Amino acid sequence: MPTADSNLLGTLRQYWGYDALRxxxxxxxxxxxxxRDSVVVLPxxxxxxxxxQVPALMRxxxxxxxxxxxxxxxxxxxxxxxxxxxxxxxxxGLTLAEKQAVDRALRSGEVKLLYVSPERLxxxxxxxxxxxxxxxxxxxxxxxxxSHWGHDFRPEYRQLRTLRDAFxxxxxxxxxxxxxxxxxxxxxxxxxxxxxKVIVGSFDRPNLTYRxxxxxxxxxxxxxxxxNHSGESGLVYCISRKNVEDLCAKLQVKGYRAxxxxxxxxxxxxxxxxxxFSRDEANIIVATVAFGxxxxxxxxxxxxxxxxxxxxxxxxxxxxxxxxxxxxSECWLVYSNAxxxxxKNILEKEESDxxxxxxxxxxxxxxxxxxxxxxxxxxxxxxxxxxxxxxCGACDVCLxxxxxxxxxxxxxRTIIDCARQIGDYAGxxxxxxxxxxxxxxxxxxxxxxxxxxYGALQDQDEAAIRAWIDQLVDQEYLVxxxxxxxxxxxxxxxxxPKLSGVRFSAVVKxxxxxxxxxxxxxxxxxxxVDLKLFEKLRALRRSIADERSVPAFVILSDVSLNDMAAxxxxxxxxxxxxHGIGERKAEDFGAQFIQVIQEFCEARDxxxxxxxxxxxxxxxxxxxxxxxxxxxxxxxxxxxEEVCEQLQRAPSTVGEYLAEYIEAANISDPEPWAxxxxxxxxxxxxxxxxxxxxxxxxxxxxxxxxxxxxxVCLACIRNGG
Ligand code: ADP
Ligand code: ZN
Numbered sequence: 001m002p003t004a005d006s007n008l009l010g011t012l013r014q015y016w017g018y019d020a021l022r023x024x025x026x027x028x029x030x031x032x033x034x035x036r037d038s039v040v041v042l043p044x045x046x047x048x049x050x051x052x053q054v055p056a057l058m059r060x061x062x063x064x065x066x067x068x069x070x071x072x073x074x075x076x077x078x079x080x081x082x083x084x085x086x087x088x089x090x091x092x093g094l095t096l097a098e099k100q101a102v103d104r105a106l107r108s109g110e111v112k113l114l115y116v117s118p119e120r121l122x123x124x125x126x127x128x129x130x131x132x133x134x135x136x137x138x139x140x141x142x143x144x145x146x147s148h149w150g151h152d153f154r155p156e157y158r159q160l161r162t163l164r165d166a167f168x169x170x171x172x173x174x175x176x177x178x179x180x181x182x183x184x185x186x187x188x189x190x191x192x193x194x195x196x197k198v199i200v201g202s203f204d205r206p207n208l209t210y211r212x213x214x215x216x217x218x219x220x221x222x223x224x225x226x227x228n229h230s231g232e233s234g235l236v237y238c239i240s241r242k243n244v245e246d247l248c249a250k251l252q253v254k255g256y257r258a259x260x261x262x263x264x265x266x267x268x269x270x271x272x273x274x275x276x277f278s279r280d281e282a283n284i285i286v287a288t289v290a291f292g293x294x295x296x297x298x299x300x301x302x303x304x305x306x307x308x309x310x311x312x313x314x315x316x317x318x319x320x321x322x323x324x325x326x327x328x329s330e331c332w333l334v335y336s337n338a339x340x341x342x343x344k345n346i347l348e349k350e351e352s353d354x355x356x357x358x359x360x361x362x363x364x365x366x367x368x369x370x371x372x373x374x375x376x377x378x379x380x381x382x383x384x385x386x387x388x389x390x391x392c393g394a395c396d397v398c399l400x401x402x403x404x405x406x407x408x409x410x411x412x413r414t415i416i417d418c419a420r421q422i423g424d425y426a427g428x429x430x431x432x433x434x435x436x437x438x439x440x441x442x443x444x445x446x447x448x449x450x451x452x453x454y455g456a457l458q459d460q461d462e463a464a465i466r467a468w469i470d471q472l473v474d475q476e477y478l479v480x481x482x483x484x485x486x487x488x489x490x491x492x493x494x495x496x497p498k499l500s501g502v503r504f505s506a507v508v509k510x511x512x513x514x515x516x517x518x519x520x521x522x523x524x525x526x527x528x529v530d531l532k533l534f535e536k537l538r539a540l541r542r543s544i545a546d547e548r549s550v551p552a553f554v555i556l557s558d559v560s561l562n563d564m565a566a567x568x569x570x571x572x573x574x575x576x577x578x579h580g581i582g583e584r585k586a587e588d589f590g591a592q593f594i595q596v597i598q599e600f601c602e603a604r605d606x607x608x609x610x611x612x613x614x615x616x617x618x619x620x621x622x623x624x625x626x627x628x629x630x631x632x633x634x635x636x637x638x639x640x641e642e643v644c645e646q647l648q649r650a651p652s653t654v655g656e657y658l659a660e661y662i663e664a665a666n667i668s669d670p671e672p673w674a675x676x677x678x679x680x681x682x683x684x685x686x687x688x689x690x691x692x693x694x695x696x697x698x699x700x701x702x703x704x705x706x707x708x709x710x711x712v713c714l715a716c717i718r719n720g721g
Pocket of ligand 2: 396398
């Protein structure tokens with residue numbers, strides 16, 4: 001007799017081609033097997049579907065799955081059928097003939113899962129019908145729709161209150177990706193769950209990199225982000241329908257295959273656009289919050305928010321649509337304070353009881369954007385979870401951390417001094433021009449051209465200066481006054497006159513190149529040969545999907561194609577070892593894939609069936625490798641900036657490498673990294689009897705030398721320079 005566990009893993013392997021359950025899936029499955037009510041809260045991509053699909057196969061009778069959208073039902077049923085699982089859906093889109101076919105299938109006793117809408121499941125006649133078929137349990141997907149506290153309340157879900165009475169003897173299992181305790185409590189009370197087991201997974205999505213930008217020229221920023229993802233799928237969220245249309249049109253002009261999606265478009269158009277995206281005919285969907293729930297696409301590689309979302313729940317939910325397949329993906333938030341004001345106005349006009357809560361949520365969202373705290377940590381904290389790691393390595397704050405600090409403080413000081421010197425004329429743009437040393441008339445002809453701040457940041461980009469000014473306003477070190485937005489000292493400046501809390505986020509920044517490469521490697525096979533094969537396999541997947549009129553991800557995930565391109569199976573037995581290939585898929589189209597692999601291998605005279613598994617994450621370049629690479633570049637006399645550029649490392653890190661290099665190579669001449677004059681002044685400052693701290697030397701030099709230059713000089717002095 002097989003044990004329950006071996007039975008379970010056998011089912012998983014046979015139908016899904018997976019080797020193991022993810023954490024908590026086992027607990028959730030146990031509830032469904034033992035008829036214990038449950039609430040399962042896992043993030044998007046956490047693998048909730050498996051929690052009810054696997055036990056449905058293992059139990060007698062039919063599991064009823066409540067789903068809010070026809071498109072969701074269809075994708076899940078298609079995916080189950082592709083795995084050889086008998087599943088059906090009953091919805092308003094079926095023809096009479098289709099309905100009759102489903103009825104016959106249900107009566108045959110072979111169907112294990114039946115997907116229905118909430119409104120259908122509460123109809124007495126329907127209840128009678130399914131009770132007669134024998135129900136194993138009821139799973140309620142997207143269960144947060146039952147709660148007013150959720151971000152997607154649906155009245156038809158409220159009707160599910162009667163479910164318990166309709167099916168007194170079967171267990172109810174609720175599934176959601178919404179993590180707030182209120183929603184969870186609402187689900188339990190609305191469904192009158194009996195002593196439910198509440199299973200809550202971690203909400204961290206380690207494969208997502210979060211980045212926050214202040215909005216400048218939106219189209220340029222979005223273009224830059226998307227150009228790092230050529231050919232990949234992505235979502236761009238906008239606040240209003242008009243924003244959607246504008247941005248979508250601009251992206252199309254730039255040659256992107258982008259389509260719009262918002263509630264003001266007709267159902268037909270929306271459906272068509274969504275399908276085009278599902279089938280990879282369009283790469284980009286530009287949408288309002290209306291877009292999302294009906295989408296199961298697992299290979300969305302980036303999500304851009306072109307405006308501030310209304311709440312962290314929305315943000316988490318929408319960014320969660322990236323990287324459901326577990327591969328590295330990016331989430332960019334491009335926001336401006338104006339978004340906050342816009343939402344605030346809308347909320348204040350609504351005058352509903354919920355407005356104060358909505359406003360508080362909006363404020364939390366703005367805080368999230370402004371605060372330079374690890375994004376993973378901030379999101380988890382919002383949902384009441386603690387993040388254990390000191391740095392995530394996957395957010396702008398942690399990745400660009402070293403660029404903040406001293407550099408930010410000195411720039412902030414320069415900007416604030418300048419605004420004070422200009423006084424009543426210090427509008428943001430004018431201040432920026434003065435700092436940049438603009439030759440424009442309105443600057444040259446004013447007394448601002450005589451100020452000591454004039455040109456103080458002349459080696460910086462104007463857009464960068466402008467972004468820094470905005471960030472100082474955001475962080476309340478400066479405020480804008482009156483109708484001309486004159487910059488004045490902000491409240492935070494009184495608390496923190498030394499500016500020690502100032503943090504600047506990157507202005508417009510490409511994903512650091514090394515990470516970018518890693519991401520690409522993770523998303524696609526490691527070697528060029530595998531990549532070529534991957535493309536061929538992808539084309540085959542496309543044609544099989546088209547033949548069956550289903551989205552490509554229903555046939556096989558990118559993860560499976562990766563694994564296949566690496567293992568190159570040329571026998572069915574070997575193919576079954578590939579991730580995500582269950583028996584049905586092996587039988588159905590295994591031969592087609594094997595043929596492509598065989599031809600590919602023969603043409604190149606390479607062996608198939610390579611047993612080497614693709615590493616899930618390519619090894620990072622080690623610190624030591626980085627040091628060695630930096631030393632070579634410094635030996636070639638490259639500047640700090642150039643080395644930063646080449647290695648994609650922050651100046652402070654490269655500064656450290658430089659100091660080490662000078663030490664190790666016993667160099668005593670600071671050129672080209674610092675001038676002799678600076679060296680002499682550093683020597684003087686040290687001899688002057690200060691405390692020897694970098695900060696004191698920096699102050700003694702009045703900011704004429706950077707920290708890096710000071711470190712270089714100190715190292716040279718130690719070497720006898
Ligand atoms: P959710 O419904 O929670 O958003 P899904 O059920 O769609 O998540 O699962 C996300 C992805 O993870 C799917 O591609 C699914 O096949 C895959 N997956 C789920 N569980 C496992 C597992 N145990 N092993 C491998 N892949 C899994
Ligand atoms: Zn972080």
